[in-house]
Amino acid sequence: MTSKPKAVHQLTSAQFDKMFPVGNEDACKAYLTARRWPHGVRCPRCGNPAVYDLPSRKWHWQCPKCSDSGYRFSVIAGTIFENTNKPLRDWFKVAHLMLTSKKGMSARQLYRYMGFGSVKTAWMMAHKIRLALVEENTDKLGGIVEVDETYIGGKDKNRHWNKRHHGMTGGDATGKTPVIGAVSRKGNVVARVLHHVNGVNAQAFIREMVSNKVSLLATDASTIYDGLIEYPRMTVDHHRKQYVVGAVHTNTIEGFWLIFKRGVVGTFHKVSAKYLPLYVAEFQFRYNNRFNADIFGTAIGGC
Numbered sequence: 001m002t003s004k005p006k007a008v009h010q011l012t013s014a015q016f017d018k019m020f021p022v023g024n025e026d027a028c029k030a031y032l033t034a035r036r037w038p039h040g041v042r043c044p045r046c047g048n049p050a051v052y053d054l055p056s057r058k059w060h061w062q063c064p065k066c067s068d069s070g071y072r073f074s075v076i077a078g079t080i081f082e083n084t085n086k087p088l089r090d091w092f093k094v095a096h097l098m099l100t101s102k103k104g105m106s107a108r109q110l111y112r113y114m115g116f117g118s119v120k121t122a123w124m125m126a127h128k129i130r131l132a133l134v135e136e137n138t139d140k141l142g143g144i145v146e147v148d149e150t151y152i153g154g155k156d157k158n159r160h161w162n163k164r165h166h167g168m169t170g171g172d173a174t175g176k177t178p179v180i181g182a183v184s185r186k187g188n189v190v191a192r193v194l195h196h197v198n199g200v201n202a203q204a205f206i207r208e209m210v211s212n213k214v215s216l217l218a219t220d221a222s223t224i225y226d227g228l229i230e231y232p233r234m235t236v237d238h239h240r241k242q243y244v245v246g247a248v249h250t251n252t253i254e255g256f257w258l259i260f261k262r263g264v265v266g267t268f269h270k271v272s273a274k275y276l277p278l279y280v281a282e283f284q285f286r287y288n289n290r291f292n293a294d295i296f297g298t299a300i301g302g303c
């Protein structure tokens with residue numbers, strides 16, 4: 001067995017407070033400016049780098065290209081922090097809490113911790129941050145890749161959350177929403193909410209996300225993966241209590257589902273199918289940045 005690399009340390013609460021002292025919005029704005037525009041401020045409308053500082057207003061610039069009188073914009077223009085009456089420091093704190101908690105934080109927890117006026121405020125802020133955490137897929141997954149699907153939610157309270165539904169061809173029958181995921185061992189995970197699990201959808205997801213040059217594609221024995229003839233696919237048959245055959249297993253992706261379900265079930269209680277993609281994005285981002293010491297900065301840069 002190779003030992004797993006340890007997840008790196010990220011900003012502690014004390015470090016956060018030191019970087020962003022209470023009431024010091026300038027510290028947050030300077031940090032946001034540096035993360036948002038690492039190569040210098042650019043116009044959020046046209047991308048023009050030749051913008052001018054507005055002498056009368058700090059953290060404001062104007063772009064001469066966008067209008068004759070100069071389009072004026074602030075450091076939060078075009079970010080999730082726009083049109084908000086919350087200080088940037090509150091946003092940063094909420095993001096920090098979300099990123100440092102392995103299973104995520106519910107709106108109710110955030111509301112109590114932050115002392116907001118309503119749960120709804122916390123809920124909206126957390127959702128906007130989740131939107132910012134949505135990763136654009138660049139490289140296809142390679143190496144040894146595991147693919148698996150799982151089902152989230154539904155009304156059947158007696159059903160055990162870990163119970164698998166491999167015979168199912170859709171989430172509708174039980175009210176559960178299917179999520180499919182692929183993970184490169186020691187690498188990244190990609191997960192996506194599906195309306196319906198069938199061979200067409202599952203195979204389209206894999207062809208989009210996983211290179212066919214992988215050394216191994218490990219799945220369970222579900223027939224939905226049968227058409228992937230261009231992949232070196234090997235299966236374990238969970239129905240026959242077969243879980244690990246040499247390098248062939250789906251333990252990594254199932255570990256990801258476990259964290260995700262513990263978060264969604266334990267922390268968020270009820271997640272409607274409508275918002276499930278945002279929670280998937282949050283858990284995927286945390287997983288893919290688990291070795292990133294600057295996970296907070298990466299998140300703020302995407303806001």
Ligand SMILES: [Zn+2]
Nearest residue numbers: 043046063066
């Ligand atoms: Zn412009």
